[in-house]
Amino acid sequence: MAYPDDLRYSKEHEWVRADGDAATIGITSFAADELGDIVFIELPEVGGQLSQFGAFGVVESVKAVSDLYAPVSGTVAEVNEALRDAPELLNSDPFGAGWIARVELGDTSELDALMDADAYAAETA
């Protein structure tokens, strides 16, 4: 399985796309596949603070509730409103249209604590 190589990955199966201080976060296809049909996501509040590896929301499949863990610290600048009515985007396009939030990074060096695509692929093999 090859994951997008412009992203960084956490052990909790979240990804980050960073462009300077501006980042986008989401869950990986591995997480989405494990969950099965995603029917609900509790999005973080715009303006809220994320702390790296801290819980910040919840994603629900038909059968289970799972916590979301922030891959980076920062301020939530925007959330993907499309996920409120179409949580299935997390299954169909987790790295694209299924993005969860845009975050103003507090500390870009936190990205060093995350895995690159090859390491994440090895982790999930």
Added chain:
Amino acid sequence: MTDGAATELRHTSLHDLHVELGARMVPFAGYAMPVQYRSIIDEHRTVRSAVGIFDLSHMGEIEVTGEEAVAFLRYALVSDPGALEIGQAQYSMICQEDGGIIDDLIVYRRDGGRFWVVCNASNRAAVVEQLTALLERGDFGASIEDRSDRTALIAPQGPNAAALLAALTDLDLDAIGNYRSAPGTVAGVDCLVARTGYTGEDGFELFCDARNAVLLWEAVVAAGEAHGARPCGLGARDTLRLEAGMPLYGNELSRETNPFEVNLGRVVKLDKGEFIGRAALQAVQQSGPTRKLIGLRMVENAIPRSGYAVQADGRPIGHVTSGTLSPTLGEKIAMALVPAELAGVGNTFEVVVRDRPYRAEQVKLPFYRRPRD
């Protein structure tokens, strides 16, 4: 799914087929069972619109035979199996002296003195234990035999189930009405063909010798291709029965609930004579149950789940027994046990989800009823 010798999971005859089909296997009542093959929602929708094929071989089948089989089952169960015609089936419960439910089950009358009691996999041992104890205590002229391990159960469920089966059997399926059964051959395999199910759709349950299960499954799947059939797992089985307002033992039913609390009073035949639980159940019927199982539809946006607290005007008064996002209705629905005096269609409650209350409205059960022609 095995965890060393200490907790070996049992397999049905179809286990390897499920794995080959890419099923996600999970532990269920001591068995490795398929929870889904591809998608719970797709499988759910397939049952509602076409036909889904379920492996239910983990369930219990207990044969009761003898001159006093009727008297024995009348005593052990809350319903009256003596009222059944040959081939007819009834939904029933086996209760404790205090009216608490040991299991819910379906009794099939095979002939005058022979019945099959089909029970939940999780309660098979408890049901066998209770039946055995009552048989000995009451000295009835009857015997019981646990046939579960050599009986497989394959269930095509959905509007296309009859068309699918018609291609595989000479039985006149039109003559097998709802909650009726007949012995016959399906794809050359001897079966009890029953028009029973747990989905709220038309459908059949095929009981056969476990040694023929693979053959029967493959024949049903092959015949199903012309009818949009898919194998379906326990995940879809749960969302289907919940939409249809059907209780699940362990959620709605337990030894701490009685039939009258959970809308199953009609199953209890208080006038049939003495039976286990009669006095306690008569008392509940006369005074009315203190709790009631109701249907809830979320008005605010959160998914209710089993065990979540239910509030009325901010006060905790009950709990959710089962809840989900309904694939057919697109609504977040739940069944909940609340004080009887607070129940009423249209009443508002709150379901506590992650420490926050979300408004819900009581609605009539079932949530979904299949269209009748």
